[in-house]
Amino acid sequence: xxxxxxxxxxxxxxxxxxxxxxxxxxxxxxxxxxxxxxxxxxxxxxxxxxxxxxxxxxxxxxxxxxxxxxxxxxxxxxxxxxxxxxxxxxxxxxxxxxxxxxxxxxxxxxxxxxxxxxxxxxxxxxxxxxxxxxxxxxxxxxxxxxxxxxxxxxxxxxxxxxxxxxxxxxxxxxxxxxxxxxxxxxxxxxxxxxxxxxxxxxxxxxxxxxxxxxxxxxxxxxxxxxxxxxxxxxxxxxxxxxxxxxxxxxxxxxxxxxxxxxxxxxxxxxxxxxxxxxxxxxxxxxxxxxxxxxxxxxxxxxxxxxxxxxxxxxxxxxxxxxxxxxxxxxxxxxxxxxxxxxxxxxxxxxxx
Numbered sequence: 001x002x003x004x005x006x007x008x009x010x011x012x013x014x015x016x017x018x019x020x021x022x023x024x025x026x027x028x029x030x031x032x033x034x035x036x037x038x039x040x041x042x043x044x045x046x047x048x049x050x051x052x053x054x055x056x057x058x059x060x061x062x063x064x065x066x067x068x069x070x071x072x073x074x075x076x077x078x079x080x081x082x083x084x085x086x087x088x089x090x091x092x093x094x095x096x097x098x099x100x101x102x103x104x105x106x107x108x109x110x111x112x113x114x115x116x117x118x119x120x121x122x123x124x125x126x127x128x129x130x131x132x133x134x135x136x137x138x139x140x141x142x143x144x145x146x147x148x149x150x151x152x153x154x155x156x157x158x159x160x161x162x163x164x165x166x167x168x169x170x171x172x173x174x175x176x177x178x179x180x181x182x183x184x185x186x187x188x189x190x191x192x193x194x195x196x197x198x199x200x201x202x203x204x205x206x207x208x209x210x211x212x213x214x215x216x217x218x219x220x221x222x223x224x225x226x227x228x229x230x231x232x233x234x235x236x237x238x239x240x241x242x243x244x245x246x247x248x249x250x251x252x253x254x255x256x257x258x259x260x261x262x263x264x265x266x267x268x269x270x271x272x273x274x275x276x277x278x279x280x281x282x283x284x285x286x287x288x289x290x291x292x293x294x295x296x297x298x299x300x301x302x303x304x305x306x307x308x309x310x311x312x313x314x315x316x317x318x319x320x321x322x323x324x325x326x327x328x329x330x331x332x333x334x335x336x337x338x339x340x341x342x343x344x345x346x347x348x349x350x351x352x
Contacts, residue, residue: 005092009061012042013076015091016084018063022074026060031085031092034059042088046081063088098138098156099123116153134171146182152208164220170208170230178215181206185219185226185242185260198222200242207231207248213238229266247284265300289315 007015010024029040034050037043037059044063045051054062054071061074063084068075078084099122103109109127116135121127125143134153139145143157146165151157155173163169164182175181187198202221207230212218214236218226221243228240229248239257240246247266252258256270259278264270268282271290276282282298289305289312298304303312310318 007091009042009074009076012061012088012091016063016076016078016087018076018078018084020074020076021071022061026074028061031088032059034062042076044081044085046085099140110147122159128165149182158214166203167220168203168205168225170206170210172209173206174211176212176214176216176236179212180217181212182220183217185222187222187242187260202226202243204228210234213254216240235272241278253290287312 006027006029008024009022009026009028010020012028013020027040028042032038032041032043034043034045034053034057037057039058039060041059042061042063043057043059045054045068046065048065048067051068059073061076062071063078063081064071064075065081066077076084099120101118101120103121104123104125106123107121107125109115109121110129110131112129113127114132115121116133116137118136119133120138122139122141122143124141125139127133127139127145128147130148131145132150133139133145134151134155136153137151137155139157140159142160144162145151146163146167148165149163149167149169151163151169152171152173154171155169157163157175158177160178161175162180167182182204184200187200188195189198200220200222202223203225204218204220205225206228209231210228212234216234216236216238218228218240219242220226224243226240226243227245228234229246231249232246234240234252235254235256237255238252241258241260243261244258246252246264247268249266250264250268252270253272255273258264258276261279262276263281265282265284265286267285269287270276271288271292273291274288275293277295280294280297282294283300285301286298287303288294288309291307292305292309293307294304294309304310305312305315
């Protein structure tokens with residue numbers, strides 16, 4: 001990693017709230033994994049299974065949990081290595097470019113749109129009539145904010161984000177490139193041999209501190225709102241359909257699809273490529289393994305896996321049995337052969 005700054009080990013220990021082991025004046029110029037670290041770097045050990053790598057690394061210092069009592073190099077003992085690592089990486093991260101506060105000459109901002117203090121509107125961005133943008137929010141190049149949409153303070157919309165009309169976005173929301181918020185839901189009915197579109201006259205409400213990945217889609221509702229509650233994290237290429245509710249601090253990994261009117265509770269975790277059927281409820285804390293499909297309601301705290309998804313421990317038992325199936329089939333063929341031989345002998349007894 002290219003270092004944007006340097007720091008002494010003592011300064012980093014203060015930054016992460018850790019306990020210093022080693023010379024406090026040791027200067028650190030970068031951060032890297034144990035195997036890739038060079039002299040001057042600080043590395044980390046978050047999983048003690050890999051403690052043997054401490055003797056192999058060239059890192060000048062390491063972040064370690066309290067369970068690691070000795071290290072060959074200087075160390076900072078952390079209550080949470082992952083949290084400490086994030087703080088250290090933020091220190092060394094190069095600055096992220098963004099358009100300056102103000103409206104780029106190529107952007108178009110409606111006369112009655114309201115921009116808060118220090119808002120940045122980048123090249124060719126569009127802010128439609130009645131829209132309101134909160135203080136310190138950054139709209140990168142090509143961003144579109146629809147009519148009567150409200151965007152909170154200190155948000156970051158990366159290039160070519162689309163937020164259509166009448167959506168409500170909270171504070172500190174990050175939306176990555178090419179995501180679309182508030183497109184019409186996928187709703188049709190068959191009438192006189194043709195598919196007719198169902199009007200979607202609702203909106204989308206996104207809470208504070210939500211992050212939405214590149215090319216993700218959150219559709220507007222038929223009526224009411226599609227809701228993404230505070231702190232939820234949505235990965236790239238996720239589809240959230242109309243009238244869905246995603247609970248606070250839930251995590252939806254890449255290529256998840258949540259069908260219309262499904263309800264996800266708080267702290268739900270959906271692995272990559274999970275499908276959620278329409279009109280079902282996943283209660284608080286449900287976890288679903290990657291590539292699973294959930295067709296029914298799930299109670300709080302249950303872990304699911306499979307297609308269709310079942311309780312995780314049952315899934316493991318079934319698959320353990322399934323791996324034994326070839327041997328069982330071979331045994332069954334052998335037993336069948338022996339039974340046939342015994343029956344043939346019983347039907348044709350020998351003389352004497």
